[in-house]
Amino acid sequence: MSQLILFNVFNGLIVGAFYALMALGLSLILNLSGVINFAHGGFLALGAYIAYTLLPFTGFWGALVIAPVLTAVIGLIIERLLIRPLYGRDPLYSLLLTFGMAYVLEDVTRAIWGAQSVPFQVPGVLTSPLSTQFFFLTGYRIFMVVLVAAAVLGLFFILNRTRLGMRIRAGTLDLETVSTLGVNVRILRNLNFGLGIYLAGLAGVLAAGLLGLEPTIGTSLIMPSFVAIIVGGLGSLPGTLLGGLLIGVASGITTVYFPSATEAVIYVMMGIVLLVRPRGLLGEEGRVG
Amino acid sequence: MSLLQVRNVSKHFGRLIAVNGVSLDVQPGELRAVIGPNGAGKTTFFNLVSGFFPPTSGSIVFDGVDITRLSEHKRVEMGMARTFQITEIFPELSARENIRVAVEVASGARLKPWLLHAAKQRVAARVDQLLEMGGIAEMGDRLVGELSHGDQRATEIMMSLALNPRLLLLDEPTAGMGDQETYHVTKLIRRLHRDQHLSIVLIEHDMRVIFHLADRIMVLAEGAVLAEGTPDEIAANERVQAAYLGKAA
Amino acid sequence: MSAIRETTVPGVPANPAATLREHGLTLGVWLALLTMPYWMGAVGGYTELASRVVIMGLAAMALNFLLGFTGVLSFGHAAYFGLGAYGTAMTIKYLAPSTPLGLLVGIAAATVAAMVIGFLIRKLRGVYFAMVTIAFGQVFYFITFRWNNVTGGDDGLTGWRRQPLHLGFANVDLLASDKVFYYFALAVFAGCVAVMAFILRSPFGRTLIAVRENERRARFLGIPVEQHIWLSFVISGLFASIAGGLYGLLSNFVDPRALRWDMSGNFVIMAVLGGMRSFWGPLIGAAIFVVLQDFVSSRTENWMSFVGVFFMLVVLFFPRGVMGILKRRSGK
Numbered sequence: 001m002s003q004l005i006l007f008n009v010f011n012g013l014i015v016g017a018f019y020a021l022m023a024l025g026l027s028l029i030l031n032l033s034g035v036i037n038f039a040h041g042g043f044l045a046l047g048a049y050i051a052y053t054l055l056p057f058t059g060f061w062g063a064l065v066i067a068p069v070l071t072a073v074i075g076l077i078i079e080r081l082l083i084r085p086l087y088g089r090d091p092l093y094s095l096l097l098t099f100g101m102a103y104v105l106e107d108v109t110r111a112i113w114g115a116q117s118v119p120f121q122v123p124g125v126l127t128s129p130l131s132t133q134f135f136f137l138t139g140y141r142i143f144m145v146v147l148v149a150a151a152v153l154g155l156f157f158i159l160n161r162t163r164l165g166m167r168i169r170a171g172t173l174d175l176e177t178v179s180t181l182g183v184n185v186r187i188l189r190n191l192n193f194g195l196g197i198y199l200a201g202l203a204g205v206l207a208a209g210l211l212g213l214e215p216t217i218g219t220s221l222i223m224p225s226f227v228a229i230i231v232g233g234l235g236s237l238p239g240t241l242l243g244g245l246l247i248g249v250a251s252g253i254t255t256v257y258f259p260s261a262t263e264a265v266i267y268v269m270m271g272i273v274l275l276v277r278p279r280g281l282l283g284e285e286g287r288v289g
Numbered sequence: 290m291s292l293l294q295v296r297n298v299s300k301h302f303g304r305l306i307a308v309n310g311v312s313l314d315v316q317p318g319e320l321r322a323v324i325g326p327n328g329a330g331k332t333t334f335f336n337l338v339s340g341f342f343p344p345t346s347g348s349i350v351f352d353g354v355d356i357t358r359l360s361e362h363k364r365v366e367m368g369m370a371r372t373f374q375i376t377e378i379f380p381e382l383s384a385r386e387n388i389r390v391a392v393e394v395a396s397g398a399r400l401k402p403w404l405l406h407a408a409k410q411r412v413a414a415r416v417d418q419l420l421e422m423g424g425i426a427e428m429g430d431r432l433v434g435e436l437s438h439g440d441q442r443a444t445e446i447m448m449s450l451a452l453n454p455r456l457l458l459l460d461e462p463t464a465g466m467g468d469q470e471t472y473h474v475t476k477l478i479r480r481l482h483r484d485q486h487l488s489i490v491l492i493e494h495d496m497r498v499i500f501h502l503a504d505r506i507m508v509l510a511e512g513a514v515l516a517e518g519t520p521d522e523i524a525a526n527e528r529v530q531a532a533y534l535g536k537a538a
Numbered sequence: 539m540s541a542i543r544e545t546t547v548p549g550v551p552a553n554p555a556a557t558l559r560e561h562g563l564t565l566g567v568w569l570a571l572l573t574m575p576y577w578m579g580a581v582g583g584y585t586e587l588a589s590r591v592v593i594m595g596l597a598a599m600a601l602n603f604l605l606g607f608t609g610v611l612s613f614g615h616a617a618y619f620g621l622g623a624y625g626t627a628m629t630i631k632y633l634a635p636s637t638p639l640g641l642l643v644g645i646a647a648a649t650v651a652a653m654v655i656g657f658l659i660r661k662l663r664g665v666y667f668a669m670v671t672i673a674f675g676q677v678f679y680f681i682t683f684r685w686n687n688v689t690g691g692d693d694g695l696t697g698w699r700r701q702p703l704h705l706g707f708a709n710v711d712l713l714a715s716d717k718v719f720y721y722f723a724l725a726v727f728a729g730c731v732a733v734m735a736f737i738l739r740s741p742f743g744r745t746l747i748a749v750r751e752n753e754r755r756a757r758f759l760g761i762p763v764e765q766h767i768w769l770s771f772v773i774s775g776l777f778a779s780i781a782g783g784l785y786g787l788l789s790n791f792v793d794p795r796a797l798r799w800d801m802s803g804n805f806v807i808m809a810v811l812g813g814m815r816s817f818w819g820p821l822i823g824a825a826i827f828v829v830l831q832d833f834v835s836s837r838t839e840n841w842m843s844f845v846g847v848f849f850m851l852v853v854l855f856f857p858r859g860v861m862g863i864l865k866r867r868s869g870k
Binding site: 339360361362365366371373377378379380381382386389390391393394395400401402403404448452 | 736737740741742744745747748751752754755756757758759760761762763766769
């Protein structure tokens with residue numbers, strides 16, 4: 001029994017790491033630009049499919065490096081052309097735009113790569129279990145956790161130690177002041193968006209290795225990302241990270257006792273958080289609107 | 290008995306102390322001015338009194354009732370109304386409609402699905418009366434967002450008046466106005482004070498307005514009370530002069 | 539150039555010309571609606587499509603009660619639409635073969651949901667509010683999916699049909715023809731729309747518009763804003779659920795897509811396309827959207843891309859919507 005719980009908690013942590021990775025990208029974009037990127041799942045899928053296309057040429061590792069970057073570049077272009085015109089306006093419009101983008105991305109990936117799921121080859125070295133006692137500790141799962149941790153550390157490094165990162169953080173608090181200090185806010189938003197999409201693309205590649213690849217891979221992950229942000233705290237990246245891990249673990253544990261409620265539990269958590277602490281666990285006051 | 294008793298309120302934003310132990314006593318029918326250099330905490334003080342946010346410490350008593358933690362809309366119900374430094378009105382409605390909402394809410398109709406004919410007429414009459422009083426009757430049907438700054442301000446004051454307040458808080462009512470508009474608004478405020486016997490607390494920078502209207506003046510600097518007294522006393526106060534001249538540099 | 543622009547409050551025009559225009563529009567809309575089954579065919583449509591226009595129009599107008607008139611960004615209205623649909627369908631299938639009862643249960647279920655959710659999110663605003671409404675929308679989608687022995691899951695709920703109406707003086711067989719159902723749906727639509735218009739013209743309705751215009755000022759006029767937003771949210775969900783019930787009755791079928799995020803998004807785009815600040819705007823937006831979607835989906839597999847691009851074009855180039863553009867033109 002305890003091995004079962006352990007298995008599910010670990011599984012939950014992995015899933016939670018995913019949610020967190022995706023939610024962090026969403027949160028970055030939301031906090032700085034006030035845009036709910038509903039197409040985030042679409043970018044995740046796009047990243048996965050680009051990696052899939054690169055596999056025969058670059059192998060898994062090459063795809064892992066290149067695909068998220070390519071996805072981010074597409075994100076940069078889209079931000080520049082489609083999202084930038086909407087910044088001054090009611091947030092309604094940018095949400096509708098990303099809604100539309102989500103439709104298009106899903107349809108385009110389906111058109112290019114087909115509606116069926118496709119095999120996504122992961123290097124054999126990663127798929128073997130590391131011990132017979134803890135059979136669920138396959139190399140791939142460990143690798144994923146490690147990679148997500150590395151990505152998160154990298155993100156926090158960028159945000160705290162580089163100029164771009166500091167500008168992003170300052171801009172999240174007060175974009176107007178940042179602008180008067182001479183920072184080009186348009187480029188800042190653009191790069192921030194690219195960074196968020198990079199994380200989505202990376203999550204896509206990792207997800208494909210774990211879950212297999214089909215066109216709706218992104219849509220099943222986007223809702224938990226929303227919940228992760230709401231639970232973890234609006235405006236707080238550590239909160240988003242925490243939120244993602246929490247809901248992942250929560251659904252992992254729920255699987256043991258109430259298997260049919262696995263997905264429901266994250267929404268229950270969301271409801272409780274909203275009731276008790278509307279701004280989220282680590283959310284900042286005054287961010288709720 | 291005092292209408293408003295503010296006892297030693299402070300407001301901290303993290304380590305920033307915006308308001309530091311300020312007390313104020315307003316008698317019924319008084320017109321008080323609050324002055325001070327920029328950043329002295331005047332608007333924050335108003336925010337505390339009107340319920341925009343709660344004080345970190347201290348208490349506020351209105352008409353004998355402790356309202357320190359009361360929500361802003363309940364304070365309005367108790368008879369407190371306020372205007373803002375940047376005029377807060379309903380830009381895509383006409384001045385008439387702006388005031389109409391205020392009158393309807395004040396008469397307890399905010400949840401009503403309809404008004405009986407008699408009530409409708411009363412509302413309309415009151416709206417007309419207020420438009421007249423504010424000098425905005427002619428442009429009453431134009432979108433208030435298109436009116437001049439002075440007319441917008443008058444609309445806002447009339448909306449506040451529609452609430453039948455006993456205490457009116459005016460935050461820099463003549464801000465950004467030229468001489469002509471300042472004169473009109475000052476006249477309006479004076480009329481409200483004299484004819485309606487309203488208690489008014491006024492934040493202002495324009496000294497002519499202050500000395501023309503105020504019974505007593507409170508001077509704030511860096512969140513604390515620097516001086517308090519009649520206009521003459523304040524004019525003669527050296528510390529007040531220093532605070533203003535010092536900051537003006 | 540200092541033209542007296544007409545105000546945007548329904549029933550409160552600023553000048554006689556605007557009153558005439560408003561009445562003219564209302565008259566025109568009703569004429570078109572009353573005769574739609576007869577001219578729909580001529581423009582390449584069919585009666586069932588007309589019913590869909592009316593039903594989606596109702597849903598979009600219900601959403602706009604909250605979005606356009608209270609200024610609240612709700613992106614999860616498919617939840618109430620879908621609850622109305624499933625409530626109606628499940629009642630007829632499992633409880634009693636009665637159309638009115640089905641609709642009532644659907645309305646009740648959705649209204650309770652709206653009351654609870656509205657209460658939970660009453661302190662949020664802007665994008666965060668929108669996010670949470672999306673998330674809650676998905677909750678119901680996912681429940682319907684999972685609970686498949688009752689709801690039919692992904693395959694939808696079949697094995698039920700709209701029941702005849704027993705009106706006392708007559709029995710109306712709603713299955714008799716598409717036309718009969720259309721006029722039934724139109725009658726329900728008329729009732730709902732009349733109530734919505736009535737509310738918007740009331741003192742309460744004016745407080746909602748005040749909240750939209752300037753929440754801070756509304757608060758400082760003594761309006762308990764959270765309470766009023768909650769009420770608007772519930773009213774909006776209620777009418778959306780009626781549209782959902784009709785939607786289920788239209789096809790004698792309901793599936794989880796009625797609750798999905800894209801359905802919510804469709805309602806919003808209809809409201810924006812037609813003009814959020816106009817009472818009839820969402821209906822016009824719904825008409826355009828429903829007809830376009832029907833046209834495109836019958837001709838290509840990639841209709842999703844078309845819809846997506848359409849969303850983007852509306853947002854980038856047409857944000858005021860049809861009524862917004864018309865109003866602007868006539869204001870000059």
